[in-house]
Amino acid sequence: MMRKILVIGAGKSTSYLLDYLLGKSDTEKVQITIGDIHPKAVPQRIAEHHNCTVVDLDIFKDNERSKAIADSDIVISMLPARFHIKVAEDCLIHKKHLVTASYVSPELLALDTEVKKNELVFMNEIGLDPGVDHMSAMQVIDRIHDKGGKIVLFESFCGGLVAPENDNNLWNYKFTWNPRNVVLAGQGGTAKFIQEGTYKYIPYHRLFRRTEFFDVEGYGRFEGYANRDSLNYRAAYGLQDALTIYRGTMRRVGFSKAWNMFIQLGVTDDTYTIENSENMSYREFINLFLPYSPTDSVELKLRYYLKIDQDDIRWDKLMELKLFDDSKKIGIPNATPAQALQKILEDSWTLKDDEKDMIVMYHKFGYELHGEKKQIDSKLVVIGENQTHTAMAKTVGLPVAIAAIKILNQQITTPGVQIPISKEVYQPILKELETYGINFKEYDVPYLGYNPNSVIS
Numbered sequence: 001m002m003r004k005i006l007v008i009g010a011g012k013s014t015s016y017l018l019d020y021l022l023g024k025s026d027t028e029k030v031q032i033t034i035g036d037i038h039p040k041a042v043p044q045r046i047a048e049h050h051n052c053t054v055v056d057l058d059i060f061k062d063n064e065r066s067k068a069i070a071d072s073d074i075v076i077s078m079l080p081a082r083f084h085i086k087v088a089e090d091c092l093i094h095k096k097h098l099v100t101a102s103y104v105s106p107e108l109l110a111l112d113t114e115v116k117k118n119e120l121v122f123m124n125e126i127g128l129d130p131g132v133d134h135m136s137a138m139q140v141i142d143r144i145h146d147k148g149g150k151i152v153l154f155e156s157f158c159g160g161l162v163a164p165e166n167d168n169n170l171w172n173y174k175f176t177w178n179p180r181n182v183v184l185a186g187q188g189g190t191a192k193f194i195q196e197g198t199y200k201y202i203p204y205h206r207l208f209r210r211t212e213f214f215d216v217e218g219y220g221r222f223e224g225y226a227n228r229d230s231l232n233y234r235a236a237y238g239l240q241d242a243l244t245i246y247r248g249t250m251r252r253v254g255f256s257k258a259w260n261m262f263i264q265l266g267v268t269d270d271t272y273t274i275e276n277s278e279n280m281s282y283r284e285f286i287n288l289f290l291p292y293s294p295t296d297s298v299e300l301k302l303r304y305y306l307k308i309d310q311d312d313i314r315w316d317k318l319m320e321l322k323l324f325d326d327s328k329k330i331g332i333p334n335a336t337p338a339q340a341l342q343k344i345l346e347d348s349w350t351l352k353d354d355e356k357d358m359i360v361m362y363h364k365f366g367y368e369l370h371g372e373k374k375q376i377d378s379k380l381v382v383i384g385e386n387q388t389h390t391a392m393a394k395t396v397g398l399p400v401a402i403a404a405i406k407i408l409n410q411q412i413t414t415p416g417v418q419i420p421i422s423k424e425v426y427q428p429i430l431k432e433l434e435t436y437g438i439n440f441k442e443y444d445v446p447y448l449g450y451n452p453n454s455v456i457s
Contacts, residue, residue, distance in 0.1 A: 002031040003408055006068055008057060008087060009078035010036040012177075013101070013127070015389050017076070017397030018046050021404070025051035028405055035059075035068050059086055070094045076404050077102075084108060088122060095120060099404045101127030101396055104417060112417040121412060125419040126403050127396035128359065129158040132380070132433070134233070134419055135399075135426035136440050137363055140378060141237055142423065144367050151242050152373070153366030153449060157214070157224040159250025160392050163356035163383050164219065170317045172252035174349045176357035176384075176392045183268055183342045185249065186225070193230035196449075197243045202226055205263060208256040212248065214362055216379050217441075222360065224248035225256050236421055244449070250360055258317045261306050262341060265289050270338035277335035282328045285340050299324055321348050357384040359391040361440075366447055373447040378440045398436055402429050 005021060007014065021032050032049075034042055035057030047054045059065045059079065069075055069090040074097040077087045081102035088108055091098045095118050104124045115122050125131055133156055141151060160176040161167075175182065191202040202210050211223040230247040239245055262268050266289050274280070274288065283298055290301040302308070308315050321344060322328060328347070330340045351357060361380040366373065384391035403420070406412045412425055420426050433439070 002029050002051075003074075004031050004033065004072045005074055005076065005404060005408070006033050006035060006072035007076045007078065008035045008059065008068075010034050010038075010042050010054075011078060012390070013393050013396045014078055015397065016394045017078070017401045018052075020398055020401040022046065022049045022052055024405065025049070028408075030405075030408070033068070033072065059083055066090050066094070069096055072096055074099065074404055074408055076100075076400060078400075081105065084124075091122070092118065092120070097404075097407050098122045099126060099400055099407065100124045101131060101400050103130060104419060109417055115417050116415045119415045121407050121415055122417045123403050123407065123412070123420065123425070124417065126399050126429075128392065128399075129361070131399050131420065132395055132438070133158055133361060133363075134421050135430050136361070136378060136380070137237065138421045138426055139430060140363065140365050140376060140442070141239070144365065144369070144376075145238065147369060149367045149369040149374075151239055151365060151367050153244040153364065153375075154237070154239055154242050155212075155244070155246045155248075155364040156362070157212075157222075157248045157250045158359070158361045159222070159224075161250070161252065161358045161360060162351070163358040163391075166351070166355040167252075169348065170313065170320050171255055171258065171349070173255055174351050174355070174357070175346065176351065176390055179342050179346055179349075180338075183338045183345070184270055186228070187268070187270070189228045191226035191228055191230075193226055193244075193246045194242070195244050195246070208260040208263060211256050212246070213253065214364075216360055216362065216381060219358075219360065219381055221253050222250045222362075223253045223256055224250050224362075236419070244366070250362065254313070258314045261308070261314060261318070264306060265302075267337045267341045270336045273334040273336055274340065275334075277330050277340060278333040280330045280340075281326045282322060282330070282344055283324045283326045285330055285344075286323050289337075321345065351387045351390075353387045355387060357390045357392055358382065359395050363440075366449060375445050375447040377443045377445055379443070380438070380440045382438055394436070395438060398433060398438065399429055402432050 032052045034054045037058050039054045039056045042054045057068055075091055077084050077100045084100050084102055085107045088098055088111060092111055092114055097120055162174040186204050186207045191207055193200050207225055211225050213223050215221050225248050227247045230245050234245060287298045290305055293301055330343055332339055359382040363378040365376045382391040382395055414424055
């Protein structure tokens with residue numbers, strides 16, 4: 001008898017997920033139903049698979065959503081995070097397992113008691129970051145703890161970047177995920193971490209000027225800026241004794257310093273709208289944030305305002321984006337500054353069909369064992385195939401798909417609203433991910449501790 005998997009949402013991150021599920025559909029005896037508000041956008045090769053059905057599904061239509069979930073054995077929600085709660089509540093009513101790649105919300109966590117009572121698995125944060133970062137970190141942390149070691153330092157960074165062969169702009173960056181998340185990165189709260197036993201806070205206006213640097217063998221140097229709250233997983237990871245805990249986002253060196261210009265100018269703000277933005281040129285948009293002058297050009301005013309010399313590479317980066325073009329239009333009615341900036345960046349930073357992205361992840365574990373301080377560096381690099389089969393889609397979608405099959409096969413059975421930090425979950429998933437080229441390289445290095453010289457203050 002065929003088991004039924006419902007996948008809600010068929011966006012950019014689902015290419016590998018759907019390929020995996022359909023590729024195993026005969027041997028695993030599963031029928032895949034893809035529910036999306038734009039069913040015709042599902043690629044023909046997927047829609048015509050003999051074990052696949054594509055349906056028009058609007059998750060805001062309660063009866064429609066409830067019926068689709070009731071007809072399944074497990075649900076994979078690839079919707080934006082804020083919509084998972086609607087799906088989760090129906091999964092609880094109809095007693096169906098649930099898998100998502102998103103952060104656990106307070107609303108979802110509130111269902112934990114009932115989820116456990118019904119012996120259901122609601123697996124969350126099982127994508128890349130969060131997801132692969134949890135599993136790969138816990139694999140090393142548990143190994144150190146099992147040997148009797150004590151973690152004193154944990155740092156973790158992840159970035160979605162452009163592959164070296166397609167790294168052809170001055171920013172060394174192209175969009176590999178939701179561009180809006182890139183533009184709004186770091187907003188909504190002060191970054192918080194702990195360094196050598198002392199709590200540290202970085203406000204948004206300084207976030208991109210306090211970066212840590214590190215090297216990845218074969219791929220050069222990178223920088224990382226702090227995530228909003230590095231201490232979110234302190235207890236979950238068993239790092240109560242760690243003196244340094246720092247989680248961040250990776251970029252190529254120089255990106256953060258250049259991005260800080262947008263923050264200082266005010267164009268990453270998403271809290272108000274701009275009049276006549278639809279007909280506004282890029283040049284007019286930039287001029288909105290500069291002082292009035294009857295004689296100075298927009299270019300000159302911007303250089304004065306941001307204190308940029310003409311021979312500064314940051315100036316070349318701004319010019320490359322065609323910020324001062326009078327013929328290019330924002331084209332968005334009532335756009336916020338952040339939305340207008342996103343439009344400008346998408347013109348320059350969108351991957352072409354044959355271009356590849358790159359995922360880089362880096363963990364640093366400092367620990368004490370038998371009175372000696374040691375360090376393990378763990379690094380991952382994944383290169384995408386093209387604009388559709390990206391490294392981002394691979395590292396997000398495959399863990400989700402693998403988890404769904406293992407839950408169906410009762411290889412993952414511990415009930416509750418959870419993240420993938422137990423051996424029951426991470427061991428088999430990481431092992432299978434290795435067969436798809438998602439494998440970490442570990443290096444035993446001299447213990448360096450937290451290097452304050454690598455941070456711009």
